[in-house]
Amino acid sequence: MKRFISTITILLGFAMPAQSGTIALVGDDAGEASGDGWALLIPNLKASSPGVYVPVQVAPFEPFDIGTITWNDGDVSSSGAVQLAVTDEMCSFNFAPYVEEVVRQLAVIGQGGADVVLSNIAGPGLSFQDGVLESIDFTADVSWTPTLNGFPSAEPYNGTVSCAQGVFTWDLSDAPKNWFIGANDVDLIFDLTAVVKGLARRVGPTLALQEIGGSYSVGLNFALPSTSSFCLESSPNLKTPTWTQVGSSFAGESAPGSISVDFGTATSLFYRVRRVSP
Numbered sequence: 001m002k003r004f005i006s007t008i009t010i011l012l013g014f015a016m017p018a019q020s021g022t023i024a025l026v027g028d029d030a031g032e033a034s035g036d037g038w039a040l041l042i043p044n045l046k047a048s049s050p051g052v053y054v055p056v057q058v059a060p061f062e063p064f065d066i067g068t069i070t071w072n073d074g075d076v077s078s079s080g081a082v083q084l085a086v087t088d089e090m091c092s093f094n095f096a097p098y099v100e101e102v103v104r105q106l107a108v109i110g111q112g113g114a115d116v117v118l119s120n121i122a123g124p125g126l127s128f129q130d131g132v133l134e135s136i137d138f139t140a141d142v143s144w145t146p147t148l149n150g151f152p153s154a155e156p157y158n159g160t161v162s163c164a165q166g167v168f169t170w171d172l173s174d175a176p177k178n179w180f181i182g183a184n185d186v187d188l189i190f191d192l193t194a195v196v197k198g199l200a201r202r203v204g205p206t207l208a209l210q211e212i213g214g215s216y217s218v219g220l221n222f223a224l225p226s227t228s229s230f231c232l233e234s235s236p237n238l239k240t241p242t243w244t245q246v247g248s249s250f251a252g253e254s255a256p257g258s259i260s261v262d263f264g265t266a267t268s269l270f271y272r273v274r275r276v277s278p
Contacts, residue, residue, distance in 0.1 A: 022070045023133060025093075025168070029195040030060035033169060039192040040098045044176075045183055046106055058101045064194055066168070067093040069136065071126060078131040085125040086138045088118040098190075099146050108181070113147040118161070136163050136199055144172050144190065146179075154179040157188050166199030168192075207271060218271050235270045243272065 032039045042056040069090050076082050099112030123138035145156040159172030170192045176185040208219040220232065230250060233243035 020070050021073045021076065021133070022068050023136075023196075023199070024068055025066045025194070025196050026064065027195050027197040028063045030062050030064045031193045032060055033171065033191040033193055034189070039190065040102070041189040042102065043187055043189075045179070045186050056102050056105050058098050060192060060194075061097050065094060066192075066194055067091065069126070076128050076131055080130065082128040083124050083126065084128070086118075086121050086123070086136070086140070088121070091116075091118060095144075102146070103148065108148070110148045111150075112153075113150065115143075115145040115147055115152070115156075117143040117156075119143070133199075135165065137165075138163055142170070142172065146188075153181065154186065154188075157190070159190070163196075166196050168194045168196060207273060220273060230273050233272050233274055235272075237270065243274075246271070 030039070037059060038057045039060040040056075040058040044053045044055075046054045046056055048054045069086070070092070071084055071090055075084055093114075093116040095114040095116065096112060099114050101112075103110060103112040118140040119142075121138055121140040125136070125138050126133060127135045127137070139160065139162040142159045142161050143156045144159065145152050146154045155177035157172050157174045157177060159170065159174060161171070162169050170190055172188065172190040174188070176187050178184045179186050206220075210219050218232065220230075231248070232246045234246050235243045
């Protein structure tokens with residue numbers, strides 16, 4: 001009797017972790033919307049005597065780091081335009097420096113922070129072009145809870161946040177809330193505005209043909225500062241797949257409002273700007 005030994009091959013599939021992209025919400029240009037100079041204001045929490053309050057006031061921090069927004073790179077194509085809706089899970093906001101300053105002014109022992117939750121998010125969201133994040137545009141309702149040592153120290157304050165053209169605007173001026181340190185009916189106003197470098201830097205230049213003294217040049221005009229690297233390229237026609245770099249690459253942030261590259265009387269060329277690095 002013959003015996004047949006059957007070999008069973010078991011294939012184990014290992015799921016590769018999804019690659020994520022992240023933009024850091026950092027910059028050097030922060031302000032506040034009301035014009036009073038304070039990004040965070042609590043007018044009636046710190047009592048100097050019965051019935052008399054010393055306002056807790058925190059100016060906008062510069063430079064700032066208010067967190068990150070993260071997305072799944074698998075949802076972004078390397079060519080063409082893609083939009084991803086913003087979700088609360090994508091956002092990790094960091095307002096600890098503001099609450100820590102409140103803790104310092106109140107002479108409370110512990111580490112301050114804030115739990116931020118977004119809801120009712122609307123707008124285009126994250127816009128990508130050829131795999132590169134170009135802009136973030138959305139509005140949302142916000143629940144903003146001060147914390148102490150990781151635990152809520154007050155009832156949540158509600159407001160809104162919006163992001164347009166690289167500028168985040170926070171507007172929290174909700175009704176008074178109770179704090180768990182024994183203070184009731186406490187007002188809190190948070191109206192921070194923050195221009196995020198990671199968004200503004202992705203704004204590229206526009207091209208304009210210029211004539212100076214009988215010679216022609218192409219002007220590269222930057223509407224906003226940019227830390228991306230660019231180069232100018234030329235081609236004799238649009239059918240040729242090869243473009244030739246003209247001059248050296250340059251960073252938009254270090255460039256003046258207009259860069260001119262002289263190409264004499266050779267006006268039959270086509271020109272384009274290519275982003276070298278994000």
